[in-house]
Amino acid sequence: xxxxxxxxxxxLLGYAGRALLDTLLPPLCLCCARxxxxxxxxxxxxxxxxxxxxxxxxxxxxxxxxxxxxxxxISPKAIAEPPAFGRARAVARHDxxxxxxxxxxxxxxxxxxxxxxxxxxxxxxxxxxxxADILVPVPLHRVRFWGRRFNQAGELAKAISRxxxxxxxHEGLVRRKATRSQVGLSSxxxxxxxxxxxxxxxxxxxxxxxxxxxxxDDVMTTGSTLNSAARVLRRAGAAEVxxxxxxxxxxxx
Numbered sequence: 549x550x551x552x553x554x555x556x557x558x559x560l561l562g563y564a565g566r567a568l569l570d571t572l573l574p575p576l577c578l579c580c581a582r583x584x585x586x587x588x589x590x591x592x593x594x595x596x597x598x599x600x601x602x603x604x605x606x607x608x609x610x611x612x613x614x615x616x617x618x619x620x621x622i623s624p625k626a627i628a629e630p631p632a633f634g635r636a637r638a639v640a641r642h643d644x645x646x647x648x649x650x651x652x653x654x655x656x657x658x659x660x661x662x663x664x665x666x667x668x669x670x671x672x673x674x675x676x677x678x679x680a681d682i683l684v685p686v687p688l689h690r691v692r693f694w695g696r697r698f699n700q701a702g703e704l705a706k707a708i709s710r711x712x713x714x715x716x717x718h719e720g721l722v723r724r725k726a727t728r729s730q731v732g733l734s735s736x737x738x739x740x741x742x743x744x745x746x747x748x749x750x751x752x753x754x755x756x757x758x759x760x761x762x763x764x765d766d767v768m769t770t771g772s773t774l775n776s777a778a779r780v781l782r783r784a785g786a787a788e789v790x791x792x793x794x795x796x797x798x799x800x801x
Contacts (some may be wrong), residue, residue, distance in 0.1 A: 578661055579645040588664045590645065599641040601672070601796060609771070610636040611798045623801050631771055632778040633763065633789045637673040638796035639665070642767055646795045650766050654700045662700070665794050666707020673762065673792035677712040680790070681759040684720040686777055687746075704794065705764040719749040720756045720784075721777055742776040748784040757785030762792050769797040 577584050577591035584591050590598070604613040606623035608631060613621070640646040649665060652658040670677060685701035693699060705716045724747050748756065763777055768791065778789040 578664055579648050588660075594645040597644045598646050599643055601638050601640055606801070608635060609798075610638050610796060612641070612800045614800045625801075631791075632775040632782065633791045635676060636768060636771070636774065636791040636793070636796075637676055638768065638793045639668045639672045640795055642769075642795035642797045650795050653703070654696075654766060657697075659698060659703055662703035662707050666704050667711055669704060669764075669792055669794055670708045670711035673708075673790075676762050676790045676792055677708070677714055679760055680712075680714045680762045682717040682720065682755060683709055683714050683762050683764050684717050684756070684777075684781065686763060686765040686773060687718075687721050687723040689723045701765045704766060708764060708792070714762070717749075717755040717759075717761075719751045720761070721752070721780060722747050722749045742772050746777050746780040748780060752781075752784040756781055758787050760788045760790075761786045762790050765791070765793045767795045767797065768793045 575584050575587040575589070576582065577594055578588065579590055579594040582591045582593070601610065601612050603619075604616040604621065605611055606613070606626050607620055608622055608626035611623050611625070613623075642650065649661055653661045653665065683705045685699060685705040687693075687701070688696065688699045702716075702718060705718075708714070709716045723745055761781055763774055763781070765774060768774055774791045774793075778791070781789050
């Protein structure tokens with residue numbers, strides 16, 4: 549039963565409880581831990597330092613453009629190397645506070661960050677989510693999952709699902725190959741590293757076939773991981789595959 553279902557007295561008790569909690573444990577910036585006015589938010593300084601991605605950007609890769617040259621433009625990279633997915637969208641460039649949030653979620657067990665990051669992703673990917681049937685998080689190999697105890701893409705997908713109402717299909721994709729870290733690898737090396745890394749999940753025929761699918765991950769660097777996963781989902785019968793990430797490693801073009 550919620551405070552709202554209890555009527556006015558319940559709501560007043562809920563407000564009083566939150567006020568007491570904020571007094572005892574004042575909310576802190578998700579990134580720098582400075583005091584902030586509301587929980588699960590950023591301080592003004594960190595907010596200003598995040599390089600949010602907004603139009604104009606490449607309609608395929610989501611890469612931001614330096615100047616507005618008109619709606620619907622495609623970047624040279626997307627023309628030369630068309631991605632396996634349809635469209636990609638990201639909240640921000642992988643720099644400054646955005647990069648810190650990604651690292652804290654992934655390596656410092658800050659699962660609480662996934663809620664705020666997922667809300668921002670739901671807004672950044674609203675046009676993808678509006679026509680989507682399912683969300684498929686990029687999976688970890690079971691060995692890495694056992695070591696980390698959670699999949700950051702899965703946590704972000706759950707948060708996005710709560711915001712958008714699009715269900716998560718954790719069983720849509722399986723990582724069958726324990727690939728080495730992609731950090732420091734070239735685009736070609738990343739692609740080779742991911743060859744054969746994914747396969748359709750055991751229920752892919754039921755949950756993926758014919759569905760408009762949005763792949764979820766924390767970061768897109770060269771796009772190799774998302775391309776590899778998208779190809780597998782397409783072979784499993786997905787009608788469309790788009791990609792939504794929190795941060796994008798890219799310069800403005």
